Amino acid sequence: MNEPIDSTSYRNNQLHSKIINSWLLVKIEQYLNILRINLLSCVSINSILYIDTVIENCFYFGLSMNKIGADIRPQLILIFNDFIQKRFEHCVHESTRQFCDSLGDIFVVGNVSSEDVQNDCAKSIENYPILMKYQSNLLAIFHEIRNNVPMALISTFVQTLNASFATIMMELKSYIKKHEFGLNKVEFQNYLNFCHLFRHLLPHLNQSFQRLCPISIFGQKLGLTTAEMTKNGLVQFYELDFKTPIAEINNLIKDVSNKLNTVNV
Numbered sequence: 143m144n145e146p147i148d149s150t151s152y153r154n155n156q157l158h159s160k161i162i163n164s165w166l167l168v169k170i171e172q173y174l175n176i177l178r179i180n181l182l183s184c185v186s187i188n189s190i191l192y193i194d195t196v197i198e199n200c201f202y203f204g205l206s207m208n209k210i211g212a213d214i215r216p217q218l219i220l221i222f223n224d225f226i227q228k229r230f231e232h233c234v235h236e237s238t239r240q241f242c243d244s245l246g247d248i249f250v251v252g253n254v255s256s257e258d259v260q261n262d263c264a265k266s267i268e269n270y271p272i273l274m275k276y277q278s279n280l281l282a283i284f285h286e287i288r289n290n291v292p293m294a295l296i297s298t299f300v301q302t303l304n305a306s307f308a309t310i311m312m313e314l315k316s317y318i319k320k321h322e323f324g325l326n327k328v329e330f331q332n333y334l335n336f337c338h339l340f341r342h343l344l345p346h347l348n349q350s351f352q353r354l355c356p357i358s359i360f361g362q363k364l365g366l367t368t369a370e371m372t373k374n375g376l377v378q379f380y381e382l383d384f385k386t387p388i389a390e391i392n393n394l395i396k397d398v399s400n401k402l403n404t405v406n407v
Contacts, residue, residue, distance in 0.1 A: 181225040237279035238306040242313040244272045249329045263342040297379040307387040330402040341391045344384040
């Protein structure tokens with residue numbers, strides 16, 4: 143025959159269990175809040191972040207908490223997605239701002255001929271620190287998140303980069319409109335070389351972004367081919383629109399070339 147259960151001991155065990163669970167929930171919430179605060183402070187850091195290590199350690203901790211029924215990985219996904227979005231947007235916006243603020247430096251480059259630009263664009267870009275900095279900044283953020291690209295954020299990344307291209311094009315057109323009457327022939331040619339190089343840079347940035355976020359992966363997740371995604375108008379949300387700024391810059395190059403022919407040395 144079983145011995146009778148000590149009701150007082152049973153109630154005490156239940157109370158202890160509730161206290162431990164409450165304490166555990168408080169500590170988990172504190173951990174998540176500290177993580178949010180620390181990540182937020184890293185959004186504007188200029189150097190490359192090695193976010194992979196942080197994510198791996200946090201998710202390992204989340205998995206270990208699953209053993210006691212407190213799996214925090216869903217919350218970690220939301221926290222890191224929010225951080226990656228803020229980090230990506232900050233880096234692109236800051237790179238765009240620096241680019242637009244430095245347009246005057248176009249005219250203080252070394253002796254770069256139009257032949258050099260046409261024959262070796264990659265090397266000619268080195269003569270324009272604005273382009274070099276913009277390119278390196280974007281490639282740096284691509285590298286930073288390459289192993290942890292949230293699919294839910296791809297359309298946001300596309301919108302952010304497209305907005306950057308559009309802003310730069312607007313500033314390029316506005317700059318020449320403001321200063322065209324004060325430029326000599328050499329300065330006009332420097333401006334044209336710069337436009338040619340920016341046009342050359344756009345497809346390369348697009349290729350880098352496609353390697354970071356291959357459109358085929360989304361098709362697999364959706365059960366669609368790339369052709370089917372195009373037919374249903376889905377591709378525009380996952381691919382950069384680099385052809386529009388290229389068309390705009392071609393028109394700009396044509397207009398500036400016509401003005402160059404009328405400028406005295």
